[in-house]
Amino acid sequence: MPRVGHVTETGTQRSFASRVRRWLRVLRDDLWTLEADPLPRSGRLRLLPHAVLCLAALGITIGDTAQLQDNGRLAFGLAFPIAIAQGGAVVLALRRPIPAWWLSLAATLLGALMVRQRLLAGDAHDFTWPWTAAGLIAHLVVLLLLALRVPARVAAEALAVSLLVTYVLHNIVGAPEQQGTAVLAILLFAVAAALGMALRGRREAKAELGRQATITAEERARRTLLEERANIARELHDVVAHHMSVISIQAQVAPHLVENPSEELKENLAGIRQNALDALTELRHVLGVLRSENREDPYGLGEPGTGAAPDAPQPMLDRLDALIENTRAAGLDVVTDVSGEAPPYPTGVELSAYRIVQEALSNALRHAPGSEVRVEISHDFHGLSLGVVNSRPQRTVPPSPGAGHGLLGMRERATMLGGRLTAAPTEQGGFAVSAFLPRGDAPPTVHP
Numbered sequence: 001m002p003r004v005g006h007v008t009e010t011g012t013q014r015s016f017a018s019r020v021r022r023w024l025r026v027l028r029d030d031l032w033t034l035e036a037d038p039l040p041r042s043g044r045l046r047l048l049p050h051a052v053l054c055l056a057a058l059g060i061t062i063g064d065t066a067q068l069q070d071n072g073r074l075a076f077g078l079a080f081p082i083a084i085a086q087g088g089a090v091v092l093a094l095r096r097p098i099p100a101w102w103l104s105l106a107a108t109l110l111g112a113l114m115v116r117q118r119l120l121a122g123d124a125h126d127f128t129w130p131w132t133a134a135g136l137i138a139h140l141v142v143l144l145l146l147a148l149r150v151p152a153r154v155a156a157e158a159l160a161v162s163l164l165v166t167y168v169l170h171n172i173v174g175a176p177e178q179q180g181t182a183v184l185a186i187l188l189f190a191v192a193a194a195l196g197m198a199l200r201g202r203r204e205a206k207a208e209l210g211r212q213a214t215i216t217a218e219e220r221a222r223r224t225l226l227e228e229r230a231n232i233a234r235e236l237h238d239v240v241a242h243h244m245s246v247i248s249i250q251a252q253v254a255p256h257l258v259e260n261p262s263e264e265l266k267e268n269l270a271g272i273r274q275n276a277l278d279a280l281t282e283l284r285h286v287l288g289v290l291r292s293e294n295r296e297d298p299y300g301l302g303e304p305g306t307g308a309a310p311d312a313p314q315p316m317l318d319r320l321d322a323l324i325e326n327t328r329a330a331g332l333d334v335v336t337d338v339s340g341e342a343p344p345y346p347t348g349v350e351l352s353a354y355r356i357v358q359e360a361l362s363n364a365l366r367h368a369p370g371s372e373v374r375v376e377i378s379h380d381f382h383g384l385s386l387g388v389v390n391s392r393p394q395r396t397v398p399p400s401p402g403a404g405h406g407l408l409g410m411r412e413r414a415t416m417l418g419g420r421l422t423a424a425p426t427e428q429g430g431f432a433v434s435a436f437l438p439r440g441d442a443p444p445t446v447h448p
Contacts (some may be wrong), residue, residue, distance in 0.1 A: 030154045031098060031161070037149045039094045053090055056141065061087030064134035072115040072132075073123040082111040086138040090145075097146035101158055104139045105165060111135065116175040129178035130169035131185045139185075140192050147196020155200075159193040221408065228409035248276040316350040317342065320357060324375065327361045332390075333372045334361070340379030349437050352413040353377075353384055356421070359406045360388035360433040370394030371430065383419070383438040392429030410435070 039050065064083035068074045074082075085107035093100035112130035119127060131139070143162065147155035163186055170182035251273035255261045315323075324334050345353075357375060364373050368390045376387035407423050414421035414435050421435040 027157055027161075030157055031102075034096060034099055036096050037098075039145065039149070050094055053094060053141070053145075057087040057090040057138075059087075060090060060134045060138045064132055064138070067128075067132050067134060068111060068115070071124060071127050072111075073118045074111075074114055078114060082107050082114075083134070086135050089142050090138055093142045093145040097142070097149055098154075098158075100142050101139075101146050101162075104135075104142045105162060108132075108135045108139060109165060109169070112169050112175075113173075116173065119175045119177050122177075125177050127178050128181050129175050130166065130173075131181040136181060136185055136188065140188050143189055144192040144196045147193045148200050150200075152197045152201070155193050155197050159189055162189050225408050225412065228412055231409075244276050244280045248273050248280065251276065315354045315358075316347070317345070317353060320354060320375075320377075323354070323358055323361065327365065327373070330365055331369065332361070332365055335372070335374050337374065337376045338379075339377070342379045343381070343439070345384060346440050348417060349384060349440065352417055353386055353435075353437055355413060356386055356410045356433070356435050357388060359410050363406060363431070363433075364388070364390040368393040368430065369396075381439075383436055386435040386437070387432070389426065389432040390430045 061083045064086050065076075065079050068079035068082060069076055072079070085103055089100045089104035089107065091100075092103060108131060111132065115124060115127055115129060118124040119129070128136075139162065143155075143158065146158055150158075166182050166185050166189075170180060251269045254269050255266055258265070324336060328334050361373065361375075364371060371390045371393050373388065373390045376385075376389075378385040378387075410423070410433070411421045414437060417437050417440065419435060419437040421433070423431070423433045426432050
């Protein structure tokens with residue numbers, strides 16, 4: 001039985017020793033480092049905190065030198081280096097907080113042991129020990145700067161070591177004829193470390209919130225872009241469905257345009273018509289998923305007095321006049337300038353041109369109420385040039401939840417067709433949208 005107890009006791013001791021060694025390794029990894037961690041510049045104040053801390057370091061050096069030399073009876077050759085170390089620790093903490101903390105702690109320990117010899121010899125009386133007033137302030141600032149920039153665990157370890165050194169000096173080493181500063185130092189160090197950890201936690205939470213806001217904005221932009229692409233895909237499917245309907249009708253009518261058509265011709269035309277009908281059926285299934293419910297146009301830019309009917313033909317260039325009239329009715333002074341003779345454009349070009357002008361007028365109506373808008377349309381052999389320029393707003397602009405995603409959609413449409421689009425504020429306080437859409441090699445538009 002005693003042997004079992006002996007074995008149990010030895011195992012407990014080994015477990016305790018293992019925990020101690022593990023804790024010492026953690027302390028070594030956390031506190032035995034020269035890694036730089038500069039104090040960040042604070043916005044508008046920039047270097048003001050750095051300048052204040054440098055002035056405080058100068059005051060600490062002067063005050064500590066006077067106290068150690070006059071009250072502690074140390075020679076200037078000993079008092080001044082200790083004071084320089086205390087003040088220098090504050091400056092060093094601006095860039096390397098952990099080495100600065102070690103420097104402050106070592107200077108305090110060295111100064112306390114030297115002054116203790118003078119107290120034992122009776123040369124010094126009523127000395128603030130183990131922390132001098134200037135040394136206490138210096139270590140307080142260093143500990144605060146450290147807690148502001150290192151993880152909470154490292155700050156707690158530095159605080160624990162500082163408190164341990166203070167306890168050992170005051171209660172184990174001790175000194176006669178002294179005014180104890182241990183209790184005050186323990187309280188102030190704990191407050192400084194807690195304050196630094198709280199401020200660092202608040203700064204990290206704010207930074208994380210900013211990162212989340214950025215991620216949310218990026219995700220919103222990505223979602224808007226995907227929605228715009230889905231709208232483009234839906235519109236292109238509408239165009240394809242229209243042409244497939246035309247093919248089906250032409251295949252059905254073609255046999256009646258030829259006298260005595262052969263059976264092979266009838267079979268081929270019937271096969272073409274059946275394939276077109278099958279493709280049209282599949283497209284309608286896709287459109288049933290892609291199309292949304294009827295939505296009222298919030299800016300009055302659609303058909304007068306109606307919502308956007310999902311089964312209506314897609315708008316082309318011939319409906320720009322109705323779009324501009326509705327915009328004028330909503331309160332904008334719109335002037336149009338059309339140059340060149342409109343050649344036959346592919347359906348995608350006309351549809352995208354209409355949507356770009358629609359979005360630009362919608363933005364002008366939302367962000368520049370009461371402004372003058374000029375819509376320029378230029379036709380040539382190479383393609384279609386669009387320009388929508390509005391003047392500065394004449395009335396107070398109401399707050400808008402938009403985040404520029406309409407511009408993403410316009411650029412997406414132009415890029416999809418191999419064109420380009422630019423959008424930027426003008427020098428007069430307005431906004432200008434300019435786009436070029438190439439004609440491409442698609443067949444001419446056939447309107448239903």
